[in-house]
Each structure stands twice: as C-alpha cells, then as structure tokens.
Amino acid sequence: MKYFTGTDQGLDLRQVNSAVEQAFADHGRGLVQMPPKTYVTLPQGDFRTMPAYLPSLNIAGVKVVNVHPDNPSRGLPTVMAITVLLDVATGKPEAVINATRLTDMRTGAAGAVAAKYLSPKKEIVMGVIGTGRQAQAQVRATAQELAIREMKVWSRNHVHAEKFCTMFRETECRCARAEQACDCDVLVTTTPSRQPIVSDEWVHEGTHINAIGADAPGKEELDPAILSRASVFVDDIVQAVHSGEINVPIKNGLFKEADIAGTLGEVVIGRKKRRRPGEITVFDSTGLAIQDLAIAKIAMHHGTAIVLPFP
Amino acid sequence: MKYFTGTDQGLDLRQVNSAVEQAFADHGRGLVQMPPKTYVTLPQGDFRTMPAYLPSLNIAGVKVVNVHPDNPSRGLPTVMAITVLLDVATGKPEAVINATRLTDMRTGAAGAVAAKYLSPKKEIVMGVIGTGRQAQAQVRATAQELAIREMKVWSRNHVHAEKFCTMFRETECRCARAEQACDCDVLVTTTPSRQPIVSDEWVHEGTHINAIGADAPGKEELDPAILSRASVFVDDIVQAVHSGEINVPIKNGLFKEADIAGTLGEVVIGRKKRRRPGEITVFDSTGLAIQDLAIAKIAMHHGTAIVLPFP
Incomplete structure (x- = not known):
C-alpha cells in the first residue's frame, strides 16, 4: 500500500477533465456502482463517505471528506479529503491519497x-x-x-x-x-x-x-x-x-x-x-464518488509516494 | 496524520471487550450516528463502507473492508480493512489504521x-x-x-x-x-x-x-x-x-x-x-462501524506509527 500526497502538482487539467468526462459517460450508461454518499454530522461540521466502483477504469474505492466552515479560523481548510483505493481483483487497499486539492480539481x-x-x-x-x-x-x-x-x-x-x-x-x-x-x-x-x-x-x-x-x-x-x-x-x-x-x-x-x-x-x-x-x-x-476515483487514478502518477506496510 | 499497523499486537482483550461494550451501550441509548454500511459489488467479492461517530469516545471515522472469498488461493486474507479516523473538531484525517486483525478482534x-x-x-x-x-x-x-x-x-x-x-x-x-x-x-x-x-x-x-x-x-x-x-x-x-x-x-x-x-x-x-x-x-x-471506532481508539496506542504529511 502507498500513501500519495502533493498529487495535484503537475496534473494535466485537460487529462483530468477527460477522465471525469469518461466517468460521467459511464454513469450515463449505467455502468458504475455508486451508493449515494452518506452524511455524518459532527458538532462543528460534517463528513461524507463516498464509495464507488468504475469498471471501465478498473478502479474501486472510497473518498472521505469533511466540511467544517470554521476551520479557516484555525488555519485549516474547510474541506479536507482522503481517498482509499482498493485493488479490484482482491479488495486489498492499494493507495491512500491526500485528496484535498484533488477534490477541488474534480469538481x-x-x-x-x-x-x-x-x-x-x-x-x-x-x-x-x-x-x-x-x-x-x-x-x-x-x-x-x-x-x-x-x-x-x-x-x-x-x-x-x-x-x-x-x-x-x-x-x-x-x-x-x-x-x-x-x-x-x-x-x-x-x-x-x-x-x-x-x-x-x-x-x-x-x-x-x-x-x-x-x-x-x-x-x-x-x-x-x-x-x-x-x-x-x-x-x-x-x-x-x-x-x-x-x-x-x-x-x-x-x-x-x-x-x-x-x-x-x-x-x-x-x-x-x-x-x-x-x-x-x-x-x-x-x-460524485466516481469523479474522485477518476482523478485518483491519474493522481497516483504524480506527487510523493510513501510505501506503507500492509497487511 | 499517522498510519498505524501491527496495532493488534499486545492489545488487552479485556479492554477491547470493554470499549466495544461501551459502544453498544451508546448505541442502545441512541447516542451514536451510524448510517447503515453500504455494499459495492466487485467481480470477485465486495467491499463495505462503514462510517460512524461515537460522541462518548470523541471519535469519528470510516472503515473500508472487503470480502473476497478466493483470496486465500492468492496468499491474501479473505477480509482486509482500513479505518480512517477524523478529528471530531475539525474533520481533519488523523489516522489511517490497518484494521484487518482489528476487524477479527472487534467481532x-x-x-x-x-x-x-x-x-x-x-x-x-x-x-x-x-x-x-x-x-x-x-x-x-x-x-x-x-x-x-x-x-x-x-x-x-x-x-x-x-x-x-x-x-x-x-x-x-x-x-x-x-x-x-x-x-x-x-x-x-x-x-x-x-x-x-x-x-x-x-x-x-x-x-x-x-x-x-x-x-x-x-x-x-x-x-x-x-x-x-x-x-x-x-x-x-x-x-x-x-x-x-x-x-x-x-x-x-x-x-x-x-x-x-x-x-x-x-x-x-x-x-x-x-x-x-x-x-x-x-x-x-x-x-457495526462503532465497534471499529471503539477498537481503533485503543489500537492507536500499540503497534507501529508512520507519520504522513497532510494536508
């Protein structure tokens, strides 16, 4: 398993648009699995859990993302995110991705x-x-x-x-x-x-x-x-x-x-x-979670990767 | 943010039982937030996403866990899991935990x-x-x-x-x-x-x-x-x-x-x-996701921690 951060650096926006467009096309054709995102309310914000599987890109995983409007007063972004990708064939966690900037980009x-x-x-x-x-x-x-x-x-x-x-x-x-x-x-x-x-x-x-x-x-x-x-x-x-x-x-x-x-x-x-x-x-x-998966797939080729022992 | 692995080593089973019991007590009193787990089907198995918030333990997060029955023939466990914990006050990801063994223990x-x-x-x-x-x-x-x-x-x-x-x-x-x-x-x-x-x-x-x-x-x-x-x-x-x-x-x-x-x-x-x-x-x-959060809270005091840059 690897942890990826700084993956937004050097991403080709055209390539991101194209991957997200493909994810939407698959969604339009009914080819993706994507349960509606779930919300959990916290005292000063919330977090959302977004699982999906995109067969055409052979990618499955979950984004976890918070919204805490008062964070900027603490020097933190309002929205922060982590994406966990699983190997489709075995379900093994393959990557944990710092998805804070990627969330902006995929939107x-x-x-x-x-x-x-x-x-x-x-x-x-x-x-x-x-x-x-x-x-x-x-x-x-x-x-x-x-x-x-x-x-x-x-x-x-x-x-x-x-x-x-x-x-x-x-x-x-x-x-x-x-x-x-x-x-x-x-x-x-x-x-x-x-x-x-x-x-x-x-x-x-x-x-x-x-x-x-x-x-x-x-x-x-x-x-x-x-x-x-x-x-x-x-x-x-x-x-x-x-x-x-x-x-x-x-x-x-x-x-x-x-x-x-x-x-x-x-x-x-x-x-x-x-x-x-x-x-x-x-x-x-x-x-949509499929947007997060589409950009995650590209992002793994950029930024810093840290190898983590698993299982 | 930290990555934790090997956290099952040296866990006090009595303490785990006690934490899980407290989580169930909170569940019985209606004090937890826990959307039903969502299932995504993959060609050779599935994965489940389990978010929750346990106010009494001040812990929020998500477990992602797969079930792939043919994995043993590939030398992998059938079930593998990762838990992401968020800081309740800010929503910032605090910990990613190898939860494969912890899943066995909390069950x-x-x-x-x-x-x-x-x-x-x-x-x-x-x-x-x-x-x-x-x-x-x-x-x-x-x-x-x-x-x-x-x-x-x-x-x-x-x-x-x-x-x-x-x-x-x-x-x-x-x-x-x-x-x-x-x-x-x-x-x-x-x-x-x-x-x-x-x-x-x-x-x-x-x-x-x-x-x-x-x-x-x-x-x-x-x-x-x-x-x-x-x-x-x-x-x-x-x-x-x-x-x-x-x-x-x-x-x-x-x-x-x-x-x-x-x-x-x-x-x-x-x-x-x-x-x-x-x-x-x-x-x-x-x-239940609350079992995973309860054991995660204890597990972070054991095993190996790797510091990861975030955000």
Whole structure:
C-alpha cells in the first residue's frame, strides 16, 4: 500500500477533465456502482463517505471528506479529503491519497464538462459568484474546454474579488456587482449560501449556469424561479434531490424531481442536450464518488509516494 | 496524520471487550450516528463502507473492508480493512489504521459481550462451528468474560478442527460432529455458509448462540426454526434485516422484523435480557462501524506509527 500526497502538482487539467468526462459517460450508461454518499454530522461540521466502483477504469474505492466552515479560523481548510483505493481483483487497499486539492480539481472538471456540452458558445463571457478555491478550480478547468474572453467576478468581500482577478492575468477580469456578473454566457456559483444570491431577473436567456455551491441539505444559491424556466441537469438524481441546488426548492414545492431534464452523464453520451440557443441550462453539481476515483487514478502518477506496510 | 499497523499486537482483550461494550451501550441509548454500511459489488467479492461517530469516545471515522472469498488461493486474507479516523473538531484525517486483525478482534468482542449478558451460565461448554480466524477471535474474546470449561469444535475439514484445538491447549478441546458441538451452553457459528448448517433438533433449551458468519444478503447458518423458538437479538436492526442471520428467513417469510427481541445495545443497558433459564437466545452479528471506532481508539496506542504529511 502507498500513501500519495502533493498529487495535484503537475496534473494535466485537460487529462483530468477527460477522465471525469469518461466517468460521467459511464454513469450515463449505467455502468458504475455508486451508493449515494452518506452524511455524518459532527458538532462543528460534517463528513461524507463516498464509495464507488468504475469498471471501465478498473478502479474501486472510497473518498472521505469533511466540511467544517470554521476551520479557516484555525488555519485549516474547510474541506479536507482522503481517498482509499482498493485493488479490484482482491479488495486489498492499494493507495491512500491526500485528496484535498484533488477534490477541488474534480469538481472543477465536472463544471468544465458541463460547460463544454451546455454552454451556448465556445468563446464565452464567464460570470463568477464567489471567489474561493472552488471558483478558481472552475475557471482553470473550464479554460481547458472553452475560450474565456472575459470574467466578471463578484464576492461578498470586494478585496477577495480583486485578488481573484490577479490570479488570472491572462484573461480580462474585473470585479462586478452580482447583477453584472450574471450578465454572461456561463455563470458559475460556488458559495456556501443558504439563501438565493442570484435573482431571476439577472439571468438572461441562453445562459448556462454551473451551480456548484449547494452540496448539503438547506443550501441554495439560485432564485428557484430560475430553475422553473431552465433545463436543470444534475450529476446524480438521488444526491441532487437530497443535497443539491434543487434540494430546498423541492422541499418548498417549487421544483419536482420529475422536472429534472437529465443527468450530466446523459448529456455526455448525447442522450440529452441543450435544445435551443435561448434555453437557460443549469448544471446542479453535488460531487460524485466516481469523479474522485477518476482523478485518483491519474493522481497516483504524480506527487510523493510513501510505501506503507500492509497487511 | 499517522498510519498505524501491527496495532493488534499486545492489545488487552479485556479492554477491547470493554470499549466495544461501551459502544453498544451508546448505541442502545441512541447516542451514536451510524448510517447503515453500504455494499459495492466487485467481480470477485465486495467491499463495505462503514462510517460512524461515537460522541462518548470523541471519535469519528470510516472503515473500508472487503470480502473476497478466493483470496486465500492468492496468499491474501479473505477480509482486509482500513479505518480512517477524523478529528471530531475539525474533520481533519488523523489516522489511517490497518484494521484487518482489528476487524477479527472487534467481532470477537461483540460475541463476548453478547455471551457475557445472554449466556445461561458463567462456566460454559462452548460449541464452535467453523474454525477460521473469526472462530479463534470469538473464543479468545469470550474467554475474557466467561470460564470456558470445554470446547467442542466442528469444521468441514477435520484437520482444521484438530489444528484449532492445538491453539487452545489451556482448555479441554475436542473435534466433534456438528450435532455434538451444538450440545453446549454457548454456540458460536462463524462460517460463510449460504445453507443452514445447524439443525433445529440439535439445539437444546437454554442455549445461547452467537451467529456471526452471516454478514451479507443470502448468507445463513441456522435452521430458521431455531429463530422461531429463540429470542433473537441483533447488533443493528437495519443491518441485520439486510444482511444478518435473519436476512434469508425474512425474505422467505419465516421471520419478521417485528420478531426481533431487541438489540445488543438494549441488552447491555439492561432494557432487554434473557428472561428464563430454558430460553434459547441468539445474537445475530453483522458488525457495526462503532465497534471499529471503539477498537481503533485503543489500537492507536500499540503497534507501529508512520507519520504522513497532510494536508
């Protein structure tokens, strides 16, 4: 067994997008095993357990990931993760992987795959709501698939938005009011909000939205009226209903499971798609264990490996 | 973060029993969080993911454990396990533990706790059906709680039964036909059988049975008629119905969830008990994540620790 850390260093984002896209394709074809992630609540946060088996990549394992919002005040990331990979043939633990950075990247990759298939254009103006690690990951991954002509960035804290733009000097990037940021081709929301931040009237026809932030019951970023006039795609129906952008509107009777247009996997394999230029499309991302396995498989060729005695 | 291996060396079995007993008590009082274990099927076996949080021990984490019946032919154990422990306050991974041997021991401890409370006597004749690692663990753990006056051991392979007895020279131990082994005070069954091995007519009144082997859908070791005349206690109702000794009889309409007499946790806290000397009691063990956390907490003070960089 080996422990891997620093595996995000030198990863080819294009390769990551491609592996995650393949995982979604397998999901769309019903070829993966992936029980819904389980939540355990701790006094100051929670942790989630995400097992899966991806036959096409011959990879099986589990990611364990926490969400502790007060961690930054202790000098720790809000989200940290470990992935355990098992040998498919024998079940023997093969690798333990520091998956904290990989978690950001695989979520970025899901957004990139969604934008690749659902964006109204190949050259886009990107709206960015929220400027944390995940916003950066979304932009970096999406830049592999689409040409980002301009970014309009909003953060609760103006300084954070300015700092964000300094990270992407190669792209025209400016701080904006939330309303301005939403006037774009591809909008990405990555906040931990429990109240809609994006108003219905700010979103024009033809926009694609990657709704990334909502990943637990009670979280939402979009005015539910947006969902009513959009085609809403999800990563996984069970998880999205439980903890995705649609979870609160469903509880409030403003959206129904039957309103879901399809899964990203179905989009990738061509079974579902954007139907007209003026359509608003939403990708509701909750994060799938198969994304973690797909990136883990690549990550093991990077970073530092420490050999551990087992069994 | 640290990796721990060889942690079973020098563990005090009495201390393990006590920690597992406390975990069951907390379970009986409804003080733990423990989503049912999830199963992922692989071509030659499966793996199970077992998250939990035990507030009284201030411990949270996940065990990942496989079952691959053909592994011995490859020189690997059928069952191997890794436990990941998280810091409760921050969710940070604190420890990765080689839990292969610990899995045997914590299951042994559950049997010992059940026998301590449900055995008809303090000095017992023990019947042993199956002679693998788990049978050994059951005997060693139970010997901490009850005086084993005599063991009668059955294995499909007579040589295995003889070898088993040589491991317990301090106890009177002899190979027996299955029928003879069942004539005892405490019977423990630890086979991977998918057909009942123990006939109803072999089990006399007053026997306590630890039914350990059945831990997945389709497995069973006892004639369902035994369950009908016994008080059946389980470790966890959801898991037992899904994958314990009662799973097949329930599917076949020979046992009902409502027939369950209670949980081991309820027995430990005194809410449920053996009611009369002639009662047959059965403990249906599927294995709980809280047992794994309880033993992990102790195990970290033993064996070898390797410091791993994280995050």
